[in-house]
Amino acid sequence: MQTTLKKSFSIEGIGVHTGTHSKITILPAEPNSGINLRMDGVNIPAVVENVKETLHGVTLSNGTKEIKTCEHILSALYGAEIDNAIIKVEGEEIPALDGSSLPITKLIKTSSQDSKKKTVNLKECMFLENNGASIFAIPSEEFKITFVIDYPYPGISTQYKCLSITPEIYREQIAGARTYAFMEWIDELQEKGLIRGGSLKNAVVIGPDGPLNSLRYEDEQVRHKILDLIGDLSLLGARLKGWIFAVKSGHTLNIEFVRRIKCSLT
Numbered sequence: 001m002q003t004t005l006k007k008s009f010s011i012e013g014i015g016v017h018t019g020t021h022s023k024i025t026i027l028p029a030e031p032n033s034g035i036n037l038r039m040d041g042v043n044i045p046a047v048v049e050n051v052k053e054t055l056h057g058v059t060l061s062n063g064t065k066e067i068k069t070c071e072h073i074l075s076a077l078y079g080a081e082i083d084n085a086i087i088k089v090e091g092e093e094i095p096a097l098d099g100s101s102l103p104i105t106k107l108i109k110t111s112s113q114d115s116k117k118k119t120v121n122l123k124e125c126m127f128l129e130n131n132g133a134s135i136f137a138i139p140s141e142e143f144k145i146t147f148v149i150d151y152p153y154p155g156i157s158t159q160y161k162c163l164s165i166t167p168e169i170y171r172e173q174i175a176g177a178r179t180y181a182f183m184e185w186i187d188e189l190q191e192k193g194l195i196r197g198g199s200l201k202n203a204v205v206i207g208p209d210g211p212l213n214s215l216r217y218e219d220e221q222v223r224h225k226i227l228d229l230i231g232d233l234s235l236l237g238a239r240l241k242g243w244i245f246a247v248k249s250g251h252t253l254n255i256e257f258v259r260r261i262k263c264s265l266t
C-alpha cells in the first residue's frame with residue numbers, strides 16, 4: 001500500500017543558508033504522484049534528475065525555479081514511508097527549524113492508499129568512493145544503513161551507527177539529530193555567503209573542546225549523517241531495499257549513488 005498524509009500542515013522559519021524567512025505547506029497527494037515541491041505554481045518533482053547542487057545541502061531545480069536545502073524535509077517524508085505528497089514552498093529555501101527533521105516528523109500523520117508501493121531491490125553489490133568517502137551497498141530485504149564518521153578535528157569522536165530504518169526507528173533515533181558545523185568551517189562558509197541563518201538554535205557547533213550545545217544523543221552527528229542520507233535516497237522516487245554502508249559520505253557521493261542505482265535499473 002502507498003501512503004500519503006492524513007491532512008496537510010504548515011511550518012515556517014529561517015533558511016540556514018539564505019537567512020530568509022520561508023513557509024512550507026505539506027499536502028496529501030494522489031497515488032503514484034510521488035513527492036513534488038511546488039513554488040509559485042511550478043512543480044519540481046523530488047527526483048535525482050532535478051538535483052542542481054549538493055555542496056552544502058541539496059538544491060532541487062526544474063531549470064527555472066530552484067529550492068535550497070531540501071534534504072531534511074525529504075528525509076522526514078521518506079523516514080515516515082510517505083510515497084505521495086506536495087511540498088508547497090513560499091520562499092527560496094526550506095526552513096532550518098531546529099536543524100533536524102523532528103519538527104516535521106512530529107506533524108506527519110499517515111494515510112494508506114490503495115496502490116502498490118514502488119520499491120527498488122538492489123540486485124547486486126555496489127561500491128563507489130570519492131576523496132576518502134565511500135558507499136558500499138548489498139542486497140537486503142530490509143532498508144538498513146550503517147554509517148561511520150571520522151573527522152580530523154579534536155572535539156568529535158569517531159562515530160558508528162547501524163540501524164534498520166522503519167518509521168518508528170526513524171522517529172525515535174534519527175529525526176531529532178541536528179545538523180552540525182565545525183567552528184573552523186564557519187568563517188569560510190560565511191565568506192561564501194552561506195549559513196547566514198545559522199545559529200546554535202538550528203545547528204550543533206563543534207569547537208576544539210567539543211560541541212558548544214548540549215547534545216540530544218551522544219553520537220548525534222552520525223545520526224544526522226544517516227538523516228541526510230535518507231533524504232538523499234528519497235530522490236530515487238521509490239522505497240529502497242538494501243543495506244548501505246557509508247563511510248564519511250556526504251550529499252555529493254550520496255546523490256551519485258542514487259544516480260548509479262537508477263542507471264542500473266534501465
Ligand SMILES: [Zn+2]
Pocket residue numbers: 071072179224228
Ligand atoms: Zn543535514
